[in-house]
Amino acid sequence: MKKGILITFEGIDGSGKTTQINALIQRLQEAGMSYRLFREPGGTEIGEKIRDILLDKKNENMLNVTELLLYSASRYQLTVSEIIPALEAGNVVICDRFYDSTTAYQGYGRGIDLEFIYRLNDIATNSVTPDKTFILDIDLEERRKRLGKKNLDRLERETLEFHRKVRMGFLEMAEQNPERFVVLDGNQAPDELSKKIWNVIKILKEIS
Numbered sequence: 001m002k003k004g005i006l007i008t009f010e011g012i013d014g015s016g017k018t019t020q021i022n023a024l025i026q027r028l029q030e031a032g033m034s035y036r037l038f039r040e041p042g043g044t045e046i047g048e049k050i051r052d053i054l055l056d057k058k059n060e061n062m063l064n065v066t067e068l069l070l071y072s073a074s075r076y077q078l079t080v081s082e083i084i085p086a087l088e089a090g091n092v093v094i095c096d097r098f099y100d101s102t103t104a105y106q107g108y109g110r111g112i113d114l115e116f117i118y119r120l121n122d123i124a125t126n127s128v129t130p131d132k133t134f135i136l137d138i139d140l141e142e143r144r145k146r147l148g149k150k151n152l153d154r155l156e157r158e159t160l161e162f163h164r165k166v167r168m169g170f171l172e173m174a175e176q177n178p179e180r181f182v183v184l185d186g187n188q189a190p191d192e193l194s195k196k197i198w199n200v201i202k203i204l205k206e207i208s
């Protein structure tokens, strides 16, 4: 029986997820709340190996469905071996990306059939759904500035058009499910953003 809450962070690369996750963890620690943090792809020994394959820029011949299945494989491993037990133990579980990234990147971005993706997401998560999902939204110009001269991985090297579709995918999903998603303008000051995120989490903890 699930006792904890699952919070996920989503957005295109450079949207500031890491900064906000770190700020949230600090607040959870100050409040004495037990938490677990995971990232996707990865979060387990097997998942981290899958992550290396997925992000390796040498793997430029990877086919779209191979990519989809690898993300899903990493997710199943993480969900069953780590996320579900952590939720059952009553933790606030934070995930740096979860299945919405698959819908946005492999569905909206790559153009794989969305119905197929929804079914696979359901399998890969054992039907676990986040209680809240924060989307940090920035536009592509801001993304370009933030990534700067970083050595880009296989996904980050994709075209602007790909990343435009991914961003639109996230925003469309949020529009379709306003109960679960909170879209935040990623251009706001980090402190402002972290206050807003914390207010949402506090309410969620009270009612759960």
Ligand code: TMP
Binding pocket: 013, 039, 040, 041, 071, 097, 098, 099, 101, 102, 103, 105, 106, 155, 156
């Ligand atoms: P990260 O840079 O946020 O750690 O994520 C790794 C990359 O993988 C990022 O470019 C987004 C991408 N991704 C997908 O394409 N599909 C997925 O299901 C996930 C979790 C990430």
